Amino acid sequence: MLNSTYRIILAGLFCSWCLSPIAQSLPPYNPVTDERLQNPEESNWLMYRGSYDSHGYSTLDEINIENVEDLVPVWSFSTGLREGHQAPPIVNDGYMYVSTPQNHIIAIDARTGDMIWRYVRFLPDDLQQMHPTNRGVALYGDRVYLATVDAYLVSLDALTGDVIWEVEVEDYYNGYYMTMAPLIADGKVMVGVSGGELGIRGFVAAFDVMTGEPAWKTYTIPAPGEPGSESWPGDTWQTGGVPVWLTGSYDPEFNVTYWGTGNGGPWMGDTRPGDNLYATSTIALDASTGELKAHHQYHWNDSWDWDEVSAPLLIDYQRQGETVKGMVHPGRNGYLWFLEREENQINFVDANPYVYQDVFTTLDPVTGRPEYDMSKKPGTGFEASFCPSLWGGKDWPPAAFNPVSRLLFIPANDNVCSTMEGEEVQFRPGRPFMGRAPSENGGFFVRPGTSHIGELQAWNVDTGEKAWTTSFASQNWGPVLATAGDLVFMGGTNDRYFRAFDANNGEILWQQRTNSGITGVPVTYSLDGKQYIAVQSGWGVDAQREQNLLNLVKGENHYVPQGGVIWVFALPD
Amino acid sequence: MSFGKDKKALLSRRTIFKAGLVSGMAMPIPMTVLGQAPNQMRPQQGDQLVFDEGDRIGELIGIDMLELDQQPVSALARDPETETIRDGSRLNRVMIMRLDGQKLSSRFQANAAEGIVAYSAVCTHTGCDVINWDEGLLRMACPCHESQFDVYDGAKNVGGPAPRPLAMLPLEIVDGIVTVAGIFKGRVGFTQNF
Numbered sequence A: 001m002l003n004s005t006y007r008i009i010l011a012g013l014f015c016s017w018c019l020s021p022i023a024q025s026l027p028p029y030n031p032v033t034d035e036r037l038q039n040p041e042e043s044n045w046l047m048y049r050g051s052y053d054s055h056g057y058s059t060l061d062e063i064n065i066e067n068v069e070d071l072v073p074v075w076s077f078s079t080g081l082r083e084g085h086q087a088p089p090i091v092n093d094g095y096m097y098v099s100t101p102q103n104h105i106i107a108i109d110a111r112t113g114d115m116i117w118r119y120v121r122f123l124p125d126d127l128q129q130m131h132p133t134n135r136g137v138a139l140y141g142d143r144v145y146l147a148t149v150d151a152y153l154v155s156l157d158a159l160t161g162d163v164i165w166e167v168e169v170e171d172y173y174n175g176y177y178m179t180m181a182p183l184i185a186d187g188k189v190m191v192g193v194s195g196g197e198l199g200i201r202g203f204v205a206a207f208d209v210m211t212g213e214p215a216w217k218t219y220t221i222p223a224p225g226e227p228g229s230e231s232w233p234g235d236t237w238q239t240g241g242v243p244v245w246l247t248g249s250y251d252p253e254f255n256v257t258y259w260g261t262g263n264g265g266p267w268m269g270d271t272r273p274g275d276n277l278y279a280t281s282t283i284a285l286d287a288s289t290g291e292l293k294a295h296h297q298y299h300w301n302d303s304w305d306w307d308e309v310s311a312p313l314l315i316d317y318q319r320q321g322e323t324v325k326g327m328v329h330p331g332r333n334g335y336l337w338f339l340e341r342e343e344n345q346i347n348f349v350d351a352n353p354y355v356y357q358d359v360f361t362t363l364d365p366v367t368g369r370p371e372y373d374m375s376k377k378p379g380t381g382f383e384a385s386f387c388p389s390l391w392g393g394k395d396w397p398p399a400a401f402n403p404v405s406r407l408l409f410i411p412a413n414d415n416v417c418s419t420m421e422g423e424e425v426q427f428r429p430g431r432p433f434m435g436r437a438p439s440e441n442g443g444f445f446v447r448p449g450t451s452h453i454g455e456l457q458a459w460n461v462d463t464g465e466k467a468w469t470t471s472f473a474s475q476n477w478g479p480v481l482a483t484a485g486d487l488v489f490m491g492g493t494n495d496r497y498f499r500a501f502d503a504n505n506g507e508i509l510w511q512q513r514t515n516s517g518i519t520g521v522p523v524t525y526s527l528d529g530k531q532y533i534a535v536q537s538g539w540g541v542d543a544q545r546e547q548n549l550l551n552l553v554k555g556e557n558h559y560v561p562q563g564g565v566i567w568v569f570a571l572p573d
Numbered sequence B: 001m002s003f004g005k006d007k008k009a010l011l012s013r014r015t016i017f018k019a020g021l022v023s024g025m026a027m028p029i030p031m032t033v034l035g036q037a038p039n040q041m042r043p044q045q046g047d048q049l050v051f052d053e054g055d056r057i058g059e060l061i062g063i064d065m066l067e068l069d070q071q072p073v074s075a076l077a078r079d080p081e082t083e084t085i086r087d088g089s090r091l092n093r094v095m096i097m098r099l100d101g102q103k104l105s106s107r108f109q110a111n112a113a114e115g116i117v118a119y120s121a122v123c124t125h126t127g128c129d130v131i132n133w134d135e136g137l138l139r140m141a142c143p144c145h146e147s148q149f150d151v152y153d154g155a156k157n158v159g160g161p162a163p164r165p166l167a168m169l170p171l172e173i174v175d176g177i178v179t180v181a182g183i184f185k186g187r188v189g190f191t192q193n194f
Helices: A021-025 A034-038 A541-554 B005-022 B106-111
Strands: A006-008 A072-078 A090-092 A095-099 A104-109 A115-120 A138-140 A143-147 A152-157 A163-168 A183-185 A188-192 A203-208 A214-219 A249-251 A256-260 A281-286 A292-297 A313-319 A322-330 A335-342 A345-353 A360-363 A370-372 A384-386 A400-402 A407-413 A416-420 A444-446 A454-460 A465-472 A481-483 A487-490 A497-502 A508-513 A523-527 A530-537 A565-570 B048-051 B073-078 B094-098 B116-120 B132-134 B139-141 B148-150 B156-159 B171-174 B177-180
Touching: A034 A183, A090 A138, A090 A523, A104 A143, A138 A183, A152 A188, A249 A313, A292 A335, A292 A345, A313 A335, A322 A345, A322 A407, A400 A481, A407 A487, A444 A541, A454 A487, A481 A523, B048 B177, B116 B171
Parallel strands: none
Antiparallel strands: A006 A163, A072 A565, A090 A095, A095 A104, A104 A115, A138 A143, A143 A152, A152 A163, A183 A188, A188 A203, A203 A214, A249 A256, A256 A281, A281 A292, A313 A322, A322 A335, A335 A345, A360 A370, A384 A416, A400 A407, A407 A454, A416 A444, A454 A465, A481 A487, A487 A497, A497 A508, A523 A530, A530 A565, B048 B073, B073 B094, B094 B116, B132 B139, B139 B148, B148 B156, B171 B177
């Protein structure tokens, strides 16, 4: 007998006969194993950032700075959907899996663009989608895994798309939802929840990768009596937000996962006096048990909506002639953080602003704890302006790292700022719980005298010095791919271009105008020795919101068309 | 496929409908026997509206309690006989306000009661709560994706990504109380496309 939160659907087990002709023409499916996830082949893109260390880097180099100008589209596929198409195409030996807004998954022959199957999730009528997007699927065995916007985890047959099981992770009616690609390691499939604007209590949960049985659940806000609980007054811990809405990194040596956490709720820090652990932090969770092994909080008692949800890139770097087993995090708070990871500890190394930031006055040289200019910290009934804006120096779009050139590539936004004031808000389950008062022009402004917003920055992780910056008048919402061809691929601007940059100096070497703006994560893969670049074009969510506000403050009406298309590029034969 | 709160109610309805087919029945089935709890039912004709927020939460909304062109307030329908407040679905919520009835678009005046109008609180874009208010332009606004709705023109979408106006709940005044005069005009909430 099935219980209410855990249902096994058996239909898919009997469906081998119903494979589409396209699937039958493909090679046998190559099951994804732990070994393959830990050492992914360069020909594939098996997970959100390509590898557990979140580098977003490929050793493929057929496409390189010498020939990238010849890159051409080889096939495309319209998803038929609007809003933010942010997921990377996940590729396994010719099988491509692309998730979309509204929780569709499209399985495609990666060579030809022919569709193999399509999963369509029927969403509840009373669902609210604050972020109508999805950021990718995960693969394991012969399964595909999807975290849904109505807070379910779904396991599907990779060959047929039939649902094998699905598990309710939390109740969407209370504001929980998911947009991240699941993380699979140590026999678990792990997900975190969104809903920080809706009065949730954030967590990461793990399930048995084959059966879906719950394995562990670790909250990002400690309950009374637990370490860190003293940083939440009264009952604020129950509705304090701290979501986890991006895929974590994983260190197989320590068997530890690293997750970024969002801000506390309501947004104004004076509603929850204290540091609010483990908000705006990186948390280290044991993959087997979920035990919180360590944390580093980037800034305390957030009042700026500066989620720090991007998982840190696991990078070993040089400092004072020594190799630091490290982590690097371009923060939404505008600082580039270098940390050291030990089995049960995270140490601060150094940090510096990578965009204009006017809130932090000092950092403690040992702990990295910032002090604030309190005139820049909004509160209930207290309006304050601050830079960078609530979308930060870098929002969710992931950075990438080339381990050969030692350069970290950051998709940044500079020179945009916010004005916020808090107002009292009553908690009601599943309802907005931000407590932000309306502000003129949406509380958004561009710093006077500045000429650009978007940037692609390159930083040498060993010297801590910036190598180059390429600027754009537009805002930048482009996830980054780095390759051994000395290239960086990124879209993100409101002119609909997808671009290839010379990784040595930031020069634009190639660009293709697409149907919409690109906020999708680019990937690369190869088939029969031929390299491909794949990305989704489909503007929406916060990129569109920022465009609305830019139009307002600039008195413009710049239009970015919506609608998703998967694009695949290659060199001519 | 997934089943949310309302889907569970729909399942019951579907099961009963199938049972009816099997037994040869083809007559319409009243909502009250479909297994849907009264608090989940959409506002019904004759329901009274009550405040859903603030100091007067749960209190009946009288004709004189709303000021002209002020920020809409959240309200729910209440069955006057059983005093059941229909708070079982977020799709039941409305935002209620008093407008200048003479300026309200003529095609929507029949749904207003002495200048008081009620629109669904659920955005037609992705289902967020439309709780913001532009007091200068007299527009309801969604905090999620900046959609804006002209309250004097049937909550027509005039900015942002919302594809349709907000559904409108017809009103009348009965014994000084703002009362529901009919079912929603227009579809409540977002539409999933495939």
